[in-house]
Amino acid sequence: MIYLLESKLPENKSIYFALQYIYGIGKTRAFLICKKLGFSINLKVKHLSENQTVQILSLINSLNFVLAHDLKKLKIGLTKKLVSIKSYRGLRRTRGLPVRGQRTHTNARTARRIKNKFYVY
Known part of the structure; x- marks a missing residue:
């Protein structure tokens, strides 16, 4: 291996x-x-x-690819930035709702499941 x-x-x-x-x-x-x-x-x-x-x-x-642990840290940092500046996308993330305009009447299960994955309040 x-x-x-x-x-x-x-x-x-x-x-x-x-x-x-x-x-x-x-x-x-x-x-x-x-x-x-x-x-x-x-x-x-x-x-x-x-x-x-x-x-x-x-x-x-x-080739200077951002990979593995560094890429994960970068993605988490970007989402935390959206939350901290209270942008629309950041607010949707904190509420556990779909971020990219999907419907919420049904089919919002994935967004609610991801809600607690990235944020420590």
């Missing part, structure tokens, strides 16, 4: 899909990493050498 940026990469998956296990790397970034390093998308994680894992880490650092 290989650990990259606080994430476990499954050994039996291809590098393209395994990189998506890292918080902040999606399909586009995973494809970009594979393309820049010259890896086949079908290359399995268990076939990576130590040198190749170091190459992946150095490329991610050189």
